[in-house]
Amino acid sequence: MTVQITKSVRKATDADVPHLAGTLAASFYTDPVMSWCYPDDARRAEILPHNFRSVIEATLSLGGIDTVTDAVGAAVWIPPGTELDEERLADQIGRTSREYAERVFTLLALMDEHHPKDKEHQYLWLLGTRPEWQSQGIGSALMRPVLEACDRDGMPAYLEATSARNRDLYLRHGFEITEVLSLSEGPPLWCMWRSPRRSPEHS
Template structure:
């Protein structure tokens, strides 16, 4: 983990004071995410609901100190839930069904129910969001930020789960030790790839 800090000099664990910066980074980063833009296809709907989606999907990394971001230039952010944290999936689903277009509610509910079947039954870490500002994408920052988070995971010797929302992000995760365990695609939704990473 120290080498990552030395190389970029600016990765910082998130705190409550960083909340608005991290939300801004991730809102910008996910404008082209196949899953997020399927959920919120119109720009106005996306901007209105993304912050709420983040709250329900990613929990509270700011008080849990379960996230990191590039403090310099706000290049990107990574959020996770530790094996001690638990997301309220019922509240998340209620939010989703009230915010996605009406004609996507049934598919949205079925999609997330199917994804839930891939979550490990035993305690695990859940890497929820990795986003890089489009101005800095394809420059290696995503891998560097993920290596920082995975160093924390490996120190804890934890089992981890994530969902890649594109084939390209799945390939990045595979290079970092993740394994695809399925592919979920329902109706008009894009494919989503559940992935596991076992302790090294």
């Protein structure tokens, strides 16, 4: 069953939105950075599905969300040359986060401050798999189509890893750590950049 799912990467559709919101919420529930943003376990479980639904709805039309069979995993890319309505999304997340809005905005401001703006790139904003499907190759499969396109097109990619486990996954796929960010009394975020790989015929 794992083989079937990892080979069935596809573009997300409107019908996937509620499923993907649940998938990302489950994937990031124990994430160190999300736990810093929402230190109360019950509130984090309540807030995350709403926030991720807002993110998915805001980015779906950009064409950068890949998923798999049964929507048990998702990769949310922001393609170069696309525009996200950041003000509207921040307002939605702030209203949902309520008492934790200041923490979330601190995180988003830190990420924006250090996001590379001088070179066009694919931005992997989110990558998540439901806990029961983790460590079965789904995350790698979800990244593969865009990374292969990056190699063909000479396009770099960028992301922020929010856990050591994810950091190590990205290192295996050619990303390199460029900077480590620190939240106040919180966990690190690893800024990671991937230069396009040259194909053998162009080596």
